[in-house]
């Protein structure tokens with residue numbers, strides 16, 4: 195369905211025939227998706243379609259029953275989450291999962307974890323290498339704080355922020371990892387129009403300026419159609435369509451799925 | 466310390482990240498240090514210094530437990546046993562191999578850290594109540610082992626007398642001399658903990674406490690860091706055991722029974738989970754509580770009870786008050802004495818304005 199064929203070197207992420215069952219529930223069934231380096235790929239589909247499960251397998255939180263996942267050509271199907279993070283994959287969560295007791299600043303500093311080295315001894319001694327490292331990464335994080343306009347909130351506990359701001363801090367924490375692949379699970383859910391536009395702007399900026407590859411799960415069709423290079427559609431665990439916005443909009447299986455789920459009219463799917 | 470931050474602008478990240486970023490805070494801390502290190506040993510007599518010594522020792526243990534429970538969100542009911550591991554390691558080294566304290570003390574800490582890390586292994590799979598039971602089992606197993614293996618515990622009533630620590634050939638016999646000895650290690654323990662919790666490893670601990678799944682997805686190896694938390698915390702416990710042994714002049718398993726684990730948990734709950742300063746508040750509070758009860762009952766107890774009744778009541782009052790206090794704090798001020806202190810501080814920071 196894609197307009198051109200791509201060589202594997204250009205692929206940031208490649209899912210080949212992955213399936214996942216939870217007890218009797220078939221959450222993901224034989225899904226193959228290729229994500230090209232530097233693109234924004236959206237994954238859409240009704241609730242329960244298996245979108246989050248796909249992300250969970252990419253981040254190593256679950257491992258697929260069958261199929262393989264590769265990142266930049268390397269097999270990561272059975273890697274641990276912490277190892278996958280080390281390889282440059284960061285994500286946000288459908289339900290906000292911030293470290294509520296840490297300040298905004300420390301949430302972002304924690305995002306630098308895999309980029310930092312200080313172990314127990316140098317942490318306890320602090321003065322010297324650990325302090326230099328802290329300052330260096332603090333500088334990095336401060337530029338991220340400027341980018342996300344979080345200056346006034348640095349020292350606030352993350353748990354005390356308004357919902358929309360928490361979502362933004364969560365994006366910041368993922369960006370702090372300096373990822374090559376960014377996975378976003380409904381980053382705009384529950385936001386008002388203005389907040390959604392801000393968030394879409396951040397995602398586009400990161401994609402364009404940093405060259406970060408983005409996999410985006412989102413229900414707002416307007417946003418999805420606007421910012422995605424390509425879109426994959428899941429329904430009941432299966433991939434039913436893939437292509438650019440126009441191709442997906444015109445796809446009869448997609449219209450059928452959205453009508454069948456009773457969520458959105460075909461008109462709405464046209465954005 | 467009480468201070469205001471208006472009119473002070475930080476010009477470097479290093480300054481912003483300092484333990485005490487404000488000059489006035491640095492001065493109050495310095496003044497407090499002088500009070501503790503110079504004034505206290507001059508004005509206090511041996512009896513009061515012996516109490517202060519107990520507080521200093523307990524502070525080290527409470528900080529260690531707080532790193533595990535308050536910062537990392539794990540639980541241990543076996544910390545007294547880890548203390549006993551440190552105590553008997555050091556006592557054996559001191560007595561059998563004539564080791565000076567600067568070897569036996571870190572050795573005791575390291576041995577406790579190793580045992581603590583092993584006990585922490587189940588924490589990867591189990592949480593909360595189940596982990597509590599697992600560490601309780603460790604407490605009982607270690608207690609039993611020390612009590613029943615003469616090779617470890619010296620045979621006679623499972624206790625080993627140790628010589629006083631000595632420095633440059635001078636044996637530290639008096640409470641005043643011991644005070645400096647204990648204080649030195651307590652300061653190291655406090656500074657080390659403050660540094661730990663403000664840097665990479667400490668942040669990872671709190672991340673595991675707040676959101677273990679997100680922590681793992683952000684690249685923290687949960688297993689490694691949980692074991693690290695157990696090891697560091699147990700190292701502190703081991704050192705506490707060694708310090709206590711030198712303080713008493715004897716390693717004795719009765720000093721490290723289950724109820725002592727509970728004492729330390731009470732210290733950090735009452736003092737404030739996830740706070741180094743709170744750990745110290747808790748250590749002060751729990752150490753002084755039985756002493757205060759005894760004073761009170763000796764002074765006023767006769768008004769209410771006969772002498773025979775008093776003999777019965779006093780030892781139990783501690784436990785009753787203890788339980789009551791833990792419940793009061795859990796319900797009314799879950800963040801402990803540290804939060805009360807912060808409230809006082811914030812009040813004065815903006816005083817005389819209400820907001």
Ligand SMILES: Nc1ncnc2c1ncn2[C@@H]1O[C@H](COP(=O)(O)OP(=O)(O)O)[C@@H](O)[C@H]1O
Nearest residue numbers: 216219220221240241242243244245246247248
């Ligand atoms: N951990 C789990 N245990 C059991 N069932 C799960 C689990 N995670 C997802 N599922 C099920 O898998 C299906 C797909 O869920 P999910 O991936 O969350 O869908 P989506 O994100 O598209 O809404 C749903 O039926 C859901 O109930």
Ligand SMILES: [Mg+2]
Nearest residue numbers: 245246247288
């Ligand atoms: Mg979902």
